[in-house]
Amino acid sequence: MTDDIAAGSPASDIPLPSDGYVGDPAVRAEWDNRYADRHQLWSGRPNGALVAEVAGLTPGRVLDVGCGEGADAVWLARAGWDVTALEVSGVALERAAGHARDAGVAVHWVHAALTEAALPPASFDLVSAQYPALLRTPDAAAERALLAAVAPGGVLLLVHHAGMDTRDAHDSGFDPADYVWPSMVAALLDDDWEVQVDEQRPRVAPDGGAGAHHTDDVVLRVRRLR
Numbered sequence: 369m370t371d372d373i374a375a376g377s378p379a380s381d382i383p384l385p386s387d388g389y390v391g392d393p394a395v396r397a398e399w400d401n402r403y404a405d406r407h408q409l410w411s412g413r414p415n416g417a418l419v420a421e422v423a424g425l426t427p428g429r430v431l432d433v434g435c436g437e438g439a440d441a442v443w444l445a446r447a448g449w450d451v452t453a454l455e456v457s458g459v460a461l462e463r464a465a466g467h468a469r470d471a472g473v474a475v476h477w478v479h480a481a482l483t484e485a486a487l488p489p490a491s492f493d494l495v496s497a498q499y500p501a502l503l504r505t506p507d508a509a510a511e512r513a514l515l516a517a518v519a520p521g522g523v524l525l526l527v528h529h530a531g532m533d534t535r536d537a538h539d540s541g542f543d544p545a546d547y548v549w550p551s552m553v554a555a556l557l558d559d560d561w562e563v564q565v566d567e568q569r570p571r572v573a574p575d576g577g578a579g580a581h582h583t584d585d586v587v588l589r590v591r592r593l594r
Contacts, residue, residue, distance in 0.1 A: 391456055391481030395503075399457035403437075409460075410436050412467075414443035415498045416572025417527040417585050421565070422447075428493030431517050433482055434500040438464025438475070445473035449494070454478040454485055483509045490592075493522040499529060502548040511553045515561075518592045523564075526550050530568045530584035550588040557590060565589035 389396055403409055418440055427448035432441045435453035437460050445451045445468065453475050455461050461477055468475045478485055482502060495517045502510040518524050528550055554566060571585045 389456075389458065389479045390484040390486070395481065396456050396458065400459045403457050403459040403463070408437065408463075410439060412437065412439050414440050415527065417587050418496055418498055418525065419443070420572065421525050421587070421589055422494065425494060425523065428522075429491060429519070430494040430496060431487065431492040433495065433497040433514065434502075435464055436460050438467045440496065440498060441475050442467050442471045442473055444496075445475055446471065452476045452478060452487075452492070454480060454482060454487075456481055482513050487517055489516050490519050492517050493519055495522070495524045497524075497526045499527060500548070504546055504548050504552070508552065508556060510548045511556055514553060515556060520592050520594050522592050524553070524588075524590050524592070526553055526588045528586050529571075530586045550586050554588055554590075560592060560594055562591045562593055563588075564591055
């Protein structure tokens with residue numbers, strides 16, 4: 369999602385429903401405003417790196433971190449995965465739920481920040497975080513939450529736009545130092561983890577949608593051994 373971090377926060381007077389959201393209200397409002405400013409923010413198609421990397425995996429329980437309007441979650445559910453999809457924006461979740469209904473698939477939606485969500489630890493066969501806008505903290509809470517969600521034998525797939533982490537701070541307030549990048553997660557890995565993929569590659573980008581101009585991905589895929 370990080371392409372739109374630098375785009376600013378369009379004004380919106382859409383009320384925020386009281387629906388049990390867990391997390392920072394300011395972060396929720398920021399993302400609700402971004403989604404409310406457009407009828408559709410993303411392409412509506414699953415991310416190419418996700419499609420490529422899960423091709424050989426046996427469907428099980430998957431956590432989709434920052435699910436946005438639900439394209440990845442719906443695709444995973446259609447492929448036989450038991451999907452839990454997490455998102456801070458209620459506007460995005462409403463759209464995602466509508467897409468799932470239209471597709472006739474079941475998804476468990478969680479309206480929460482990753483670090484605040486009451487997720488069962490070590491219980492997902494796949495944790496997918498595609499271009500997530502995870503805020504960095506001194507205790508590496510988001511990085512540790514990603515790793516903690518993976519079941520033994522399971523996979524964490526973290527994909528981001530190449531080069532974003534080295535950009536200068538943007539006038540709109542975007543500063544790469546504020547966010548979590550794949551290298552930060554890789555730095556926390558110990559002998560309990562096997563690195564399967566850690567590379568930069570050309571991006572297989574869906575047509576249209578925010579972020580379509582990015583040409584390369586950083587892909588980190590690691591397996592939890594125990």
